[in-house]
Amino acid sequence: xxxxxxxxxxxxxxxxxxxxAKEPAEPSRAELFRRACRCQExxxxxxxxxxxxxxxxxEYRELRAQHAxxxxxxxxxxxxxxxxxxxxxxxxxxxIVFSDILIPAxxxxxxxxxxxAGPNLPEPVRCAADVAKLRIFDPEQETGFLPxxxxxxxxxxxxxxxxxxxxAAPWTLxxxxxxxxxxxxxxxxxxxxxxxxxxxxxxxxxxxxxxxPYLKAQIAAGAAAVQLFDTWCGxxxxxxxxxxxxxATQEVIRAVKxxxxxxxxxxxxxxxxxPAVARSGADVLSVDWRVSLRELxxxxxxxxxxxxxxxxxxxFAPAEKIRxxxxxxxxxxxxxxxxxxxxxxxxxxxxxxxxxxFIRTGQSTPIRPEQPVKxx
Amino acid sequence: xxxxxxxxxxxxxxxxxxxxAKEPAEPSRAELFRRACRCQExxxxxxxxxxxxxxxxxEYRELRAQHAxxxxxxxxxxxxxxxxxxxxxxxxxxxIVFSDILIPAxxxxxxxxxxxAGPNLPEPVRCAADVAKLRIFDPEQETGFLPxxxxxxxxxxxxxxxxxxxxAAPWTLxxxxxxxxxxxxxxxxxxxxxxxxxxxxxxxxxxxxxxxPYLKAQIAAGAAAVQLFDTWCGxxxxxxxxxxxxxATQEVIRAVKxxxxxxxxxxxxxxxxxPAVARSGADVLSVDWRVSLRELxxxxxxxxxxxxxxxxxxxFAPAEKIRxxxxxxxxxxxxxxxxxxxxxxxxxxxxxxxxxxFIRTGQSTPIRPEQPVKxx
Numbered sequence: 195x196x197x198x199x200x201x202x203x204x205x206x207x208x209x210x211x212x213x214x215a216k217e218p219a220e221p222s223r224a225e226l227f228r229r230a231c232r233c234q235e236x237x238x239x240x241x242x243x244x245x246x247x248x249x250x251x252x253e254y255r256e257l258r259a260q261h262a263x264x265x266x267x268x269x270x271x272x273x274x275x276x277x278x279x280x281x282x283x284x285x286x287x288x289x290i291v292f293s294d295i296l297i298p299a300x301x302x303x304x305x306x307x308x309x310x311a312g313p314n315l316p317e318p319v320r321c322a323a324d325v326a327k328l329r330i331f332d333p334e335q336e337t338g339f340l341p342x343x344x345x346x347x348x349x350x351x352x353x354x355x356x357x358x359x360x361x362a363a364p365w366t367l368x369x370x371x372x373x374x375x376x377x378x379x380x381x382x383x384x385x386x387x388x389x390x391x392x393x394x395x396x397x398x399x400x401x402x403x404x405x406x407p408y409l410k411a412q413i414a415a416g417a418a419a420v421q422l423f424d425t426w427c428g429x430x431x432x433x434x435x436x437x438x439x440x441x442a443t444q445e446v447i448r449a450v451k452x453x454x455x456x457x458x459x460x461x462x463x464x465x466x467x468x469p470a471v472a473r474s475g476a477d478v479l480s481v482d483w484r485v486s487l488r489e490l491x492x493x494x495x496x497x498x499x500x501x502x503x504x505x506x507x508x509x510f511a512p513a514e515k516i517r518x519x520x521x522x523x524x525x526x527x528x529x530x531x532x533x534x535x536x537x538x539x540x541x542x543x544x545x546x547x548x549x550x551x552f553i554r555t556g557q558s559t560p561i562r563p564e565q566p567v568k569x570x
Numbered sequence: 571x572x573x574x575x576x577x578x579x580x581x582x583x584x585x586x587x588x589x590x591a592k593e594p595a596e597p598s599r600a601e602l603f604r605r606a607c608r609c610q611e612x613x614x615x616x617x618x619x620x621x622x623x624x625x626x627x628x629e630y631r632e633l634r635a636q637h638a639x640x641x642x643x644x645x646x647x648x649x650x651x652x653x654x655x656x657x658x659x660x661x662x663x664x665x666i667v668f669s670d671i672l673i674p675a676x677x678x679x680x681x682x683x684x685x686x687a688g689p690n691l692p693e694p695v696r697c698a699a700d701v702a703k704l705r706i707f708d709p710e711q712e713t714g715f716l717p718x719x720x721x722x723x724x725x726x727x728x729x730x731x732x733x734x735x736x737x738a739a740p741w742t743l744x745x746x747x748x749x750x751x752x753x754x755x756x757x758x759x760x761x762x763x764x765x766x767x768x769x770x771x772x773x774x775x776x777x778x779x780x781x782x783p784y785l786k787a788q789i790a791a792g793a794a795a796v797q798l799f800d801t802w803c804g805x806x807x808x809x810x811x812x813x814x815x816x817x818a819t820q821e822v823i824r825a826v827k828x829x830x831x832x833x834x835x836x837x838x839x840x841x842x843x844x845p846a847v848a849r850s851g852a853d854v855l856s857v858d859w860r861v862s863l864r865e866l867x868x869x870x871x872x873x874x875x876x877x878x879x880x881x882x883x884x885x886f887a888p889a890e891k892i893r894x895x896x897x898x899x900x901x902x903x904x905x906x907x908x909x910x911x912x913x914x915x916x917x918x919x920x921x922x923x924x925x926x927x928f929i930r931t932g933q934s935t936p937i938r939p940e941q942p943v944k945x946x
Contacts, residue, residue, distance in 0.1 A: 381917050384883035388887030428839070431860050432862075463804070484807050484808075505760065505807065507756055507760035511761055511764035542754070543757060
């Protein structure tokens with residue numbers, strides 16, 4: 195199938211990467227991704243990049259010059275176009291739908307502004323009454339643009355390319371909801387937690403309850419896997435993480451994951467939390483560049499897959515360094531239960547050719563020395 | 571001795587906290603601090619707060635309304651006044667001189683702007699020629715205001731109160747020098763490191779060479795101990811930390827530390843680096859709230875003292891939580907080789923009475939259940 199999205203007047207009627215002829219024996223991207231999530235044997239590791247639809251792509255910047263960020267999220271034509279841009283160009287092994295982790299905050303009833311100075315919630319959640327006002331929303335009614343974008347992506351890409359859905363982990367969404375704009379020391383959210391732990395747990399639980407149908411709607415629309423982003427978990431010490439953030443994350447994962455649909459949990463700056471993160475129930479743990487993947491495997495066991503973890507700053511380095519960073523990441527797990535990714539979102543100023551090199555190198559790196567993979 | 575600094579027209583001719591009568595058997599603050607740094611027995615843990623001279627104090631805000639930040643750093647009258655403000659009010663066990671970690675960057679030849687949007691170095695270091703231009707400066711000539719402020723503090727406070735000097739660790743100063751204003755993903759400093767590791771090492775080494783006399787001048791002026799701030803070390807993975815940041819830090823510590831003057835090394839978000847940090851040579855390791863002090867002691871051994879590590883956000887919590895956080899931090903090390911502090915700088919919006927409670931609770935907490943300490 196050809197994608198003929200003409201929003202930008204850009205010619206997009208070229209075959210997509212997976213439509214180009216390949217060895218018949220090679221599994222599809224979807225199959226590769228599924229096997230990696232299940233720690234099954236693969237001929238090579240699948241690779242994608244967090245925030246792969248983003249400002250490092252000139253075609254993205256061009257589209258964003260005409261459309262505000264939230265407009266792109268809420269218009270399935272635009273969201274699909276932006277989601278496909280990196281895939282057309284770089285042919286990674288998964289296409290994550292373009293959206294924002296704060297969409298559910300708005301759907302739960304909070305005003306949301308996404309400006310150049312970062313996200314702002316001008317009426318933050320600060321007390322029990324604020325928590326009580328938050329709504330568990332119907333994702334098809336209130337955020338229908340997101341499952342619709344996933345349906346269209348899934349149709350455009352066919353069954354051979356996995357489409358990924360996502361949401362914030364409850365603690366991270368709570369950080370935005372409580373802090374509003376500023377997050378200096380995360381003082382507002384932590385003092386809420388310390389002053390009124392019961393109400394704060396109610397907030398986390400309410401976010402979890404809203405996140406479950408939100409993710410299920412994405413899965414029903416065709417998401418092959420979903421990722422929870424716990425970007426701010428690293429601000430907590432181990433005890434508070436275990437007492438507050440982890441139970442809400444576990445609640446979401448338990449309700450959402452199935453044999454058909456793995457759940458990926460991304461945790462940033464989480465080195466001190468890993469023993470707890472490993473008990474999250476997630477099928478895949480996605481970590482940043484400060485974690486040794488080998489040590490994480492030893493900690494989490496052979497049934498939990500691992501995603502990561504090249505430092506996004508490495509994509510500013512010479513080609514040689516990018517290649518060696520990819521080889522090292524793959525070497526740590528020897529290709530078993532590993533999805534190659536960055537340790538955090540790709541940075542806006544990243545040279546496109548370096549992103550390309552990252553993907554291409556990941557896809558052509560043999561997972562064991564004796565198993566060379568054909569260059570693409 | 572009375573301090574009669576009238577810059578603000580504020581009445582400051584009150585006795586300082588240590589001049590108020592006390593039990594003759596109690597060691598002075600300076601003695602307490604020295605013993606804690608050396609892991610010797612103490613009747614209670616000493617306590618101070620990073621960034622204790624700062625915006626949470628109304629008298630600081632009042633002075634800053636009349637004087638720019640750099641002006642305060644460079645005027646010993648103002649720097650002494652601001653350094654003494656928290657001591658007068660809260661009576662902590664150490665007085666850190668008011669200054670900024672970027673002062674040496676300017677003295678090495680870089681333009682420096684410290685505005686409301688954070689520090690800016692408009693002509694950042696990006697290549698070997700830029701590194702070559704950096705000067706090893708004479709600290710008494712170029713930054714004489716700082717040793718002068720320490721001399722005056724030392725005179726004002728007498729031998730019973732330790733005055734602390736400080737500097738950035740080389741990696742952290744390099745981050746500011748190379749990034750300039752933005753630090754999104756630390757891409758500039760890391761790509762410098764990856765592209766030209768040799769020149770980057772030369773930069774770190776040059777910073778180390780400039781930092782040694784800078785700290786020695788502070789010690790000669792009367793600093794009882796000096797602290798290195800490695801605020802950004804947590805951005806590095808363990809290998810890069812060991813290959814780049816650590817050797818330069820070790821170089822400074824080796825040259826500066828002596829029997830008379832301990833060196834404290836503060837590392838933020840360093841959980842993944844601790845085995846290397848423990849080899850820094852520092853007499854005291856200062857860590858944030860994500861580190862278990864007990865585990866750090868097990869790792870670093872009984873001869874390295876530990877400073878920290880209450881989350882600054884806890885100072886927004888109810889009194890009970892502040893008290894229990896202090897008791898837990900002290901309980902972790904049972905008072906041996908421990909300087910109580912926050913895990914990072916006190917936050918600007920912290921209520922003064924909570925800072926006071928932190929100090930008072932720390933000073934009156936028995937280090938072992940059977941050794942009650944008299945309430946101050």
